[in-house]
Amino acid sequence: MxxxxxxxxxxxxxxxxxxxxxxxxxxxxxxxxxxxVPHGKPYLAGHFPNNQSTAxxxxxxxxxxxxxxxxxxxxxxxxxxxxDDFTIVDGGDIPLERGDVQQHYDAAENAVRFSVQRGxxxxxxxGDDGVTNPVIRGLxxxxxxxxxxxDAHLDWRDERYGIHDGYSSPMRRASEQDHITAxxxxxxxxxxxxxxxxxxxxxxxxxKIHLAQDIHRHGMAPVIAALPSSGKFFVTLDVDGLxxxxxxxxxxxxxxxxxxxxxxxxxxxxxxxxxxxxLNLVELAPKNDLNQVSMIGAGRLxxxxxxxxxxxxxxxxx
Numbered sequence: 328m329x330x331x332x333x334x335x336x337x338x339x340x341x342x343x344x345x346x347x348x349x350x351x352x353x354x355x356x357x358x359x360x361x362x363x364v365p366h367g368k369p370y371l372a373g374h375f376p377n378n379q380s381t382a383x384x385x386x387x388x389x390x391x392x393x394x395x396x397x398x399x400x401x402x403x404x405x406x407x408x409x410x411d412d413f414t415i416v417d418g419g420d421i422p423l424e425r426g427d428v429q430q431h432y433d434a435a436e437n438a439v440r441f442s443v444q445r446g447x448x449x450x451x452x453x454g455d456d457g458v459t460n461p462v463i464r465g466l467x468x469x470x471x472x473x474x475x476x477x478d479a480h481l482d483w484r485d486e487r488y489g490i491h492d493g494y495s496s497p498m499r500r501a502s503e504q505d506h507i508t509a510x511x512x513x514x515x516x517x518x519x520x521x522x523x524x525x526x527x528x529x530x531x532x533x534x535k536i537h538l539a540q541d542i543h544r545h546g547m548a549p550v551i552a553a554l555p556s557s558g559k560f561f562v563t564l565d566v567d568g569l570x571x572x573x574x575x576x577x578x579x580x581x582x583x584x585x586x587x588x589x590x591x592x593x594x595x596x597x598x599x600x601x602x603x604x605x606l607n608l609v610e611l612a613p614k615n616d617l618n619q620v621s622m623i624g625a626g627r628l629x630x631x632x633x634x635x636x637x638x639x640x641x642x643x644x645x
Contacts, residue, residue, distance in 0.1 A: 341387040343417045344394040344410065344626065350419035352441060358413045358640075359448035359633050363420035364435040367457025367609075368428050370488040375428075379455040379578070382611035383420055386452060386626055389619045393626035401634065403591070406643070410630065413637045432461040432492065439465025442605070448636060450629060453609035455578075456482065456494035459563050462607045463501045466561060472604065473509040473558045474501055475597065477568035477590065479539070479581040480519030481512065483529045487520065494610075495520040497563065502532045509558075510534040513550055513593065514542065514568035517581035539568075539583050547589050551596040558601035562594075562632060565610045566625055576621025578612045590628060598635035598644070606632050 342348050343361050352360075363383025369375035386393075397411040421438060423431045435451065439462050442449035451462050456478075466472055476482070476498060483502075484495035492500065501507045512529070516539040529536065537550045554560075567577045570584035597603050611625055638644045 341384075342390070343387050344390045344630070345397060346415055346417040348417045348419060352418060352438070355416070355418070355447070356414075356445065357416045357447050358637050359415045359450055360418040360442055361415065361450040361452065361629070362418035362438060363452045364431070364454045364458040364462065365420055366423050366428055366431050367453065367455035367494055368432070368490050368492050370490055370493055377455060378612045378614045379453060379610055381613050382454065383452045385611070385613035385616075386622055387417075389622035389626060392619055392623050394630065401631070403631075404634075404638075408634065408638055408643055410634065412643065413634070413641065415633065432458070436461035436465040439605070440468060443468045448603070448633065449605040450633060451605075451607045452629075453607070453611075456497055456565050456609045457492060459497035459607055459609060460492045460500045463497065463504060463507065463561070463563070466604065467504065467506050469506050469559065469604065471508050471559060472506050473511065473555055473560050473601075474498075474507050475560050475562045475593075476510065476512045476565070477514050477562070477585065477593075478512065478565040479514060479516050479567045479579065479584060480565070481515060481521035481525055481529060481536070482519075483525035484520050498529065498534065499525075502529075502534070509555065511537065511550070511554065513537045514539045514585045516540060516583050519579070539585060542585060542589060543583070547592045547596075550593065551600075554596065554600055556600055558597075559604055560597045560601055561604045561607075562597070563607040563609070564628065566608065566621065567610055569624075574621050574624055576612055576616030577610050578615065579610070580615075587624070591631065594628075594632050594635055598639050603632060603636040
C-alpha cells in the first residue's frame, strides 16, 4: 500500500515570548532579532536530523513559562525595566531547503551578517553546536571580537569523519577568522572529542581556558578579571556548559558544570566591561528535558543577556 503524503507549507512559527514574528527581513529594523538555526552538519547520515533541531520550536512552545507578560519586571534588576521597553522581534527559523545543510549554513551566516549591518543584536538558537560555525563567520563585518564560549567541551577538532564544520570544531574554525582576536572558553571539563594536540593548539593560539573546577573553587571573579575592558563580546552558549542539575535538557551531560548565578555574574560583567554583540545558544535537547526546566532556563538566559545590553545602549543600566 502506498501512502500519499500531502504537500504542506511550513507552519508559521509560534512567537518566542509573544514577540512580533517577522520572517521577511528585507525592511527589518529592531534592537535585537531572535531566530532559529535548527540544523548542524551531521557526522553520519543516520544522525540527521537530531533532537537539537527541535529546540527553536520547543523554546517557543515553552514561552508562557519563560515569560508571562512582556510588561513583567525582572526582579534581578535594581530598577523598573521590562522586555517591552525595547524593540525585539522573532525572526522565525532559517529554512532548510531540499535537505541542503550547506545552504542552511550560508543562510544563517548571511542572517547574522545582515543583523550586524543593520545594527541589530543577532540571537541565534540552534541546533547542535555545528551551527556556531556559520554564526561566527557572519560577524566578519566587525573587528577585534572577543568570543565568549560557555561549554563543557573544547571544540578545537579540525575535522571528524571528514566534516570540518561540525559540532566538535567551532573554536577551531573561530580561531581562523580575522575578526576573532580573543577566545575565552568557560566551564570546560569532563570528556569530549579533544585530544592533547587540540588542547595544545588552543593554548598556542592564545585561547584562555577557564576550567569549571577552578570556577567552583574561586568563583567567576578571576574569569571576569581576565576579560578585556571596553571589549566587544559575542557569546556562544552551549547549554552543556551548565551543570545538569540546572540544565538537564542536553545531550552531552557533564557533571560539575556552571550554576545559574555563575552565568548571570558573567553576563552582568560583560555588559559592564564592554558591548555584547549577540548570542548563539546551542545543544538544547528537548527530549531530555525535565518539566521544561531547560527551556525556561535557556529562554530566560537569552532574555537576560539581551536586556543587559539593551539597557546599557538605551541608557537604562543600573
